[in-house]
Amino acid sequence: MNKEDIVKKPVGVLDHGYVELIDYMGSDTMITDAARVSYKNAKTKSQDGFLIDYLMRNEHTSPFEQVVFTFRLKMPIFVARQWVRHRTARMNEVSGRYSVLDADFYMPDAEDINYQSESNKQGRGKVMSEEDAAKVRSVISKCYDVLRDGYEELLESGLSKEIARIVLPLSVYTEFYWQMDLHNLFHFLKLRLHPHAQLEIRKYAEVILGFVREICPMATESFVNHNLKSIRISQKEIGIVRDGMDFSAVKADERDLKILKEKLGVS
Amino acid sequence: MNKEDIVKKPVGVLDHGYVELIDYMGSDTMITDAARVSYKNAKTKSQDGFLIDYLMRNEHTSPFEQVVFTFRLKMPIFVARQWVRHRTARMNEVSGRYSVLDADFYMPDAEDINYQSESNKQGRGKVMSEEDAAKVRSVISKCYDVLRDGYEELLESGLSKEIARIVLPLSVYTEFYWQMDLHNLFHFLKLRLHPHAQLEIRKYAEVILGFVREICPMATESFVNHNLKSIRISQKEIGIVRDGMDFSAVKADERDLKILKEKLGVS
């Protein structure tokens, strides 16, 4: 893959946002090169894919830190506030103190408007009826019109920008450069692709995952299997699985079975 | 000082905010104990105040990391967004996905409402005329009324909380636990007490400084002198000062002069 084919090509997300890969350093090979430093002089030879899988499975995370990505992102502030909680990133954000912000506010599509979930206190339940969704969009729209006018009126009165912006809604878009290494990016993706993460941040995370898969296909495949779609089984649960598991009933690759049995402590 | 006299006593900031010290670990003595680990067996004896001053002056920062503070803070989101850029903190924030947020929005007092600065692109200029400030407050107030009603209407329609909150303004208050060590807190204070920092965050930073001074008076005094109110003189500027400085014209403590001359490379 050529770098020019992938960088500086923004991919749209939500109604006004995007994810753009600005630059990156490293690849699957950088990961294995870094890992092999540890084994210098040791007679270990293994193929890259196998080594990456081994590192991922055993949580030897440092070689993944050697790959770095820089993105330019545009997203609503309520998404950006979740985004910046990941402290291992380096970022530069547009400042509402310096700049008049564009009055781009996020308006969810009708199919992304849901009732409050009843089972999950922090989540979305069923999609709203057409009628209810239309009403929601109309209330939001009315708020946005008032805020757009209010922000403009405040600026026209000569008010300093850093004060005027305080009336803008949490759905106003912001932009920033954001750099992260692959190990921390995988951790970010695990949290932000989780079904309980807010829909809007998941949409950004999916685009990020796409970029990462292009640049580090082996590491990404291994991440999806051993981490993103994995589960953690507690000590107590290991006991339950050991009791209930009939290994003779399953068809699986010998090597896969061997590793699983080792994990479960079954001989 | 007794811990009970200072913890869990919130100090009000802005119209609905506060700073509350939840707990802390360490003191001036912890700093010097940690520093003296380095000199084990070395025949160095110096008083605590002198040692702290030496550490601060020479940017031996690690002993200051041994003191830790936990605050509970309530502040508008546009302030909180600056706050969380300090990545060395540990925080837990109220979630607008779980909770219906209080409709507390920050309304600046008339004396805190300024025209855009003409010299400083990111700052406040002169205080607004009474008339203009009143108009500003009325525009803001109108926005807030619409948003308060809008948020309520959205919740009543059964919309999930995580969507409803997106119409709330950047001035809505949030709350969080926030823990930081003293070295990083001093760095935070240097940036957030700077005259170019936004007025609202400076008000919080001043209250934090007050708490820190109570618990580590020696370190705080040294920080103010050697860091907060210090300046950095470039290599080029050192040359200018060396050329223009007449040491015979100044009255100062011998020891202070000696240290200054060493810094400037003047014998």
Added chain:
Amino acid sequence: MNKEDIVKKPVGVLDHGYVELIDYMGSDTMITDAARVSYKNAKTKSQDGFLIDYLMRNEHTSPFEQVVFTFRLKMPIFVARQWVRHRTARMNEVSGRYSVLDADFYMPDAEDINYQSESNKQGRGKVMSEEDAAKVRSVISKCYDVLRDGYEELLESGLSKEIARIVLPLSVYTEFYWQMDLHNLFHFLKLRLHPHAQLEIRKYAEVILGFVREICPMATESFVNHNLKSIRISQKEIGIVRDGMDFSAVKADERDLKILKEKLGVS
């Protein structure tokens, strides 16, 4: 538990080392208080133990960061080099540039002397025969005698301490203050209590775990079950377990079964 009963009481490790708790901040209650900030106004009531278990199981790690420990440690440098790879700590170490180091070198007991493992390239295999172990100890002892004399001779020649120390062995003891929050400490313990971690560092980690259990018993119990002794099952392995698992064959608590089935995606 009274703080005085546990702080400043060094526990010996290896032949010349120790772990001493200097101070700490927080407890199980601090964790739940911090977690409950997120749910403000939400009608969630649950007991502390249940909440801690929920946080641990779902990897909601930030509340555990609110508890902080400061230790004073003495350990051989080859152990300390593994120790400092954990970058989230704050430390102050004795300096061999300032101080003449004590000529305390670690000598392993006969029962801790093993042949190279054949299956594990980085590990210890069988315990050495008495005869071989005695030979090893005698070779090591001879080296130490030469180095002890060498270091002393170099210092006596007037050589600067920072050069003289370069002949000291990796087994020389060093001392440092070390502070870490509970979330990162659990991660540290997971890696350093792992059977593949070097025996010597595991001995220190076990003492640390003991201190943590005294101060945060609920969090520690939950950590042991859901993290330390847990395993991670990949997407592929989930399929195997689903195929081979007979839930009707196991006896377990209803609630435990329900959670496990949810994890496995079994209805």
Added chain:
Amino acid sequence: MNKEDIVKKPVGVLDHGYVELIDYMGSDTMITDAARVSYKNAKTKSQDGFLIDYLMRNEHTSPFEQVVFTFRLKMPIFVARQWVRHRTARMNEVSGRYSVLDADFYMPDAEDINYQSESNKQGRGKVMSEEDAAKVRSVISKCYDVLRDGYEELLESGLSKEIARIVLPLSVYTEFYWQMDLHNLFHFLKLRLHPHAQLEIRKYAEVILGFVREICPMATESFVNHNLKSIRISQKEIGIVRDGMDFSAVKADERDLKILKEKLGVS
């Protein structure tokens, strides 16, 4: 400059060490691009050199984090132990548990062998007499011979590598991948190029500085002037300089004088 001209060309340091640039991301332009994100829509136009100088002078550090370097380094362990104290790096080091280490031990050249400084407790004083230096080298050499033989003998006895290595001296060479962003690298360089830093680490830092200067010439020049060779003047010292300074006596660029006067608070 072409990347191929500078990467993977190791530069020797000390008797067996080197610094090799493996890869990097960014340049002076990346710094200004990242900085300009903040000023979006603001009518600020300035040349890159001026902007970089402004960022450096005002400690707007985040744009410098967008440039990243990966090095492969070989250095004695007593140097590496200082190196790894910089916690913002990502590293992968050769493991003495996996690998038989090369018996490369650092032997200082005669001109780098100094008496203990009398004024500076942690430093080198005068260079040793030829005779004394020769004696020092002979003592070190004798130690090394014994250790080399000892390590070999221990390995031959079948002892596990992780135990055998504990007799190796602090001067044994280690190798690692090491990645750091430019802001943190400048901080590293400031500390490790300081005249009080140990000679051996300064030699590595100088080579690093050379690489950085090739890739980011403007940022490096600005760093040297405003940071590396700058001094910090305390509040008290500002008073002294204000009292003693005769600005009419100095010849300097108008703009430079204006900035200096602003710093000093002189009108």
